[in-house]
Amino acid sequence: MFKDILLVGIGSFAGGSLRMVVSKYLQLCVAGSFPLGTMVVNVLGCFLIGIVSSLSGSESSISPAVRLLLATGFCGGFTTFSTFMNENVMLMKDGDDFSTSVLYLFASLFLGFVAVLAGRQLVLAFR
Template sequence: MHWLAVAIGGALGAMGRYGVTAHLLPAGAGRIPLGTLTVNVVGSFLMGVFFVLIVERGLLSPEWRSVITAGMLGAFTTFSTFSLEAFLLWQHGHTQVALGYVVVSIVACLAAVALGIHLTSRLV
């Protein structure tokens, strides 16, 4: 039953990512893929929030950890897509944009997870 719950969480996360990257913020040629950047930053923030709620505070049962983190957020965020997009930007001669995308993604995602942990720890 737990495997099914993780799979459902993954399906929800994948649908959310598809909605953001394909419909809300589709990528343009030679530009930073804002959809992927957005889902990775938001997903990192939510990872920090749920880490506090599940692991540090125990407000959600441990069973929810894999459903939310591996399932929903694992499918919502997408390092493999980020990697391919950065590589394609570089390969098509947009070296500065690719480098900027990599730096902004890493810094923003680390900041987002830290912010999620910090805010949730203070609020809960």
């Protein structure tokens, strides 16, 4: 168990550090407030976790330890959005119908947005 935690921690450190560098650099290249850096990191993270999850359990399989390091650690540290999107794909892949995946997608986006607004309002109420 400690080895797994260490693998995820190392991957998270690398992914989170790279997220900051890529996001900050790309944001400097864009005029205005559009969060291009975050969008690129999220899409790139989705691409990477798609590769890693496809290599898991295939003929060119990667070990569970490498999967923890790359998918849970690196991609999770790089962006949790990639994990969120991969879970949507897995819902469909595991035999659940498309509507379950769509429900998870929109419920997560809506509830996450509402939760951010609620958190902000809570802080503003006590200032």
